[in-house]
Amino acid sequence: MALSLNRFFVILSFVCVALFLVQCKQSGEKKEAEKCTSNKPLNPNGDSELALMMRNMVHSSESLKELIKQGKLPDQFPEEFLKIHTAKPTDSNTKKASFDGYATNYILNLQSLYKSPKDQLTTNYNAVISACVSCHTEHCPGPLKKIKQLTIE
Ligand code: HEC
Structure with missing residues (x-):
């Protein structure tokens, strides 16, 4: 027993x-x-530099998408997004070792979009969105669904 x-x-x-x-x-x-899903300030000190930049990247992509659907080439390269490497995240552990590689890949794709011939606009635009998706899959899966919706079908 x-x-x-x-x-x-x-x-x-x-x-x-x-x-x-x-x-x-x-x-x-x-x-x-x-993490990274909401549009509300995520911490009491306000939103991070990186989070605010990401929101601008979403807005910029939305207007790019509309322009490109009309077959138009965007005019001004968004220089501010070059700061992706140094912009401070909400939590200093967010940027893992692979961050810079993904960031470079994103910038390179964005640069070729702005230099793109008209018949390559959609392909090059979607390549930029894939670059967002690659980084987010590892660094911040929260907004993935929203990012994928930016793709041009
Ligand atoms: C190199 C990696 C990387 C790339 C490329 C990237 N992101 Fe992000 N993104 C992040 C990280 C890390 C955060 C979290 C920022 C923080 O918490 O401060 C984030 C946050 C966000 C957020 C949430 C912001 C908020 O409200 O807090 C959105 C939306 C977003 N990214 C969209 C995008 C879009 C759209 C693209 C492409 C045009 C993109 N991201 C490209 C790493 C990346």
Whole structure:
């Protein structure tokens, strides 16, 4: 009797630990996905330089998309986005080692869009959006759905 009761408690504590770990992992994943999703200030000190720049990138892409659908080439290259490398994120751990590679890839694609021949506009525009998606998949999955909607079908 004493033995089986012991065994019961051993099993019970294993189950508890397992449940706890699952719970922890889920809330971690949720936090990760919620990060960078909202348009509200995410921290009491206001929005980060990088977050504000990203919002401008969304607006810029929306107007690019409309122009390109009409077969027009955008005129002025948005110099401000070159600051992506140095703009400060909300949380200093956000920018992982691979960040700069993704950022360079994004800038290169954006530059070729602005130099693009008219019949390549849609392809080159979608390549810019893919560059957003690549970085976001690793760095900040929250806004992925919104970013993918910027693609020209
Ligand atoms: C090199 C990586 C990288 C690229 C490229 C990139 N992003 Fe981001 N993006 C981030 C990171 C990191 C954050 C989180 C910023 C923070 O928390 O301060 C972010 C945040 C955002 C946000 C949320 C901003 C907010 O409201 O807090 C949106 C929306 C967004 N990006 C859209 C885009 C779009 C659209 C593009 C392409 C035109 C793009 N991103 C390209 C890394 C990237």
